[in-house]
Amino acid sequence: MHHPPVTIQDKQFSIYLPERKILHSVEIVAARLSHDYRGKQPLFLSVLNGSFMFASDLMKEMSIPCEISFVRLSSYADMQSTGQVKELIGLKEEIRGRHVVVVEDIVDTGHTVAGLLPQLHQKGAASVEVATLLIKPDSLQHDLHIKYPAMSIANDFVVGYGLDYNGLGRNLRDIYKVM
Ligand SMILES: O=P(O)(O)OC[C@H]1O[C@H](OP(=O)(O)OP(=O)(O)O)[C@H](O)[C@@H]1O
Numbered sequence: 001m002h003h004p005p006v007t008i009q010d011k012q013f014s015i016y017l018p019e020r021k022i023l024h025s026v027e028i029v030a031a032r033l034s035h036d037y038r039g040k041q042p043l044f045l046s047v048l049n050g051s052f053m054f055a056s057d058l059m060k061e062m063s064i065p066c067e068i069s070f071v072r073l074s075s076y077a078d079m080q081s082t083g084q085v086k087e088l089i090g091l092k093e094e095i096r097g098r099h100v101v102v103v104e105d106i107v108d109t110g111h112t113v114a115g116l117l118p119q120l121h122q123k124g125a126a127s128v129e130v131a132t133l134l135i136k137p138d139s140l141q142h143d144l145h146i147k148y149p150a151m152s153i154a155n156d157f158v159v160g161y162g163l164d165y166n167g168l169g170r171n172l173r174d175i176y177k178v179m
Pocket residue numbers: 047048049050051104105106107108109110111112113164
């Protein structure tokens with residue numbers, strides 16, 4: 001299939017990961033999760049907005065009973081630290097005792113996931129792991145163990161399959177990288 005370059009605002013993007021490769025890697029992660037969480041009825045927490053497409057395809061491939069809920073992260077200034085901590089909002093489910101799988105589209109610097117995991121442990125989760133479509137190992141700034149990465153990529157800015165540039169490009173079926 002031919003994938004011409006895509007222009008979004010001031011940037012041009014070229015094809016990077018075609019849909020069939022994405023879906024194949026999603027199937028593999030779903031098979032691992034279905035195996036590892038048998039009998040545990042995991043709660044998937046899909047972090048909006050970027051993860052909606054990955055979460056949808058991942059859930060379709062799960063072969064065990066599991067639940068999903070969609071959450072957001074709101075930024076606020078944490079006075080105790082230099083950076084920003086993103087607070088978990090919109091969570092209705094009881095986390096205590098649950099086996100939680102955080103679903104992300106991308107772990108880039110790792111700031112988002114590093115801020116989220118302690119909040120889930122604080123709420124009494126029985127276990128917390130991360131499933132992410134993409135991880136950029138060369139960009140990671142935290143000592144994080146990401147157990148379920150679908151694909152590792154170089155430190156390039158990417159769009160498509162839920163990932164955006166200034167809110168655009170999420171609808172693309174394939175993933176493109178900036179030229
Ligand atoms: O590892 P990090 O450097 O923290 O980057 C990863 C985060 O950045 C993106 O979210 P963003 O805040 O852009 O929101 P979005 O999901 O609505 O696009 C992405 O969805 C991850 O949540």
